[in-house]
Amino acid sequence: MYQQNCNIQTIQCGDVALLKGExxxxxxxxxxxxxxxxxxxxxxxxxxxxxxxPE
Incomplete structure (x- = not known):
């Protein structure tokens, strides 16, 4: 969960994003x-x- 609304970001249709997990x-x-x-x-x-x- 995010802590503040300013932490929300968006991408546009066709954009590529690297989403890192924990x-x-x-x-x-x-x-x-x-x-x-x-x-x-x-x-x-x-x-x-x-x-x-990872190996």
């Missing part, structure tokens, strides 16, 4: 919360996730 090294207790806006009936959304697994 398990990302150096990002402990600072994971991102992602919320997508609703889409219209019949529209589709593409979400690509890549999970890094």
């Amino acid at each position: 398990l990302w090294e150096g990002n402990e207790n600072a994971g991102l919360v992602h919320r997508s806006p609703p889409i219209a009936a019949g529209e589709k959304r593409l979400l690509l996730t890549l999970d890094y697994l």
Whole structure:
């Protein structure tokens, strides 16, 4: 959960973002919360996730 409204940021359609979770090294207790806006009936959304697994 975010602590202040000024912490909320947005990206535009077609933008690329790197969203780091709490398990990302150096990002402990600072994971991102992602919320997508609703889409219209019949529209589709593409979400690509890549999970890094250290050796």
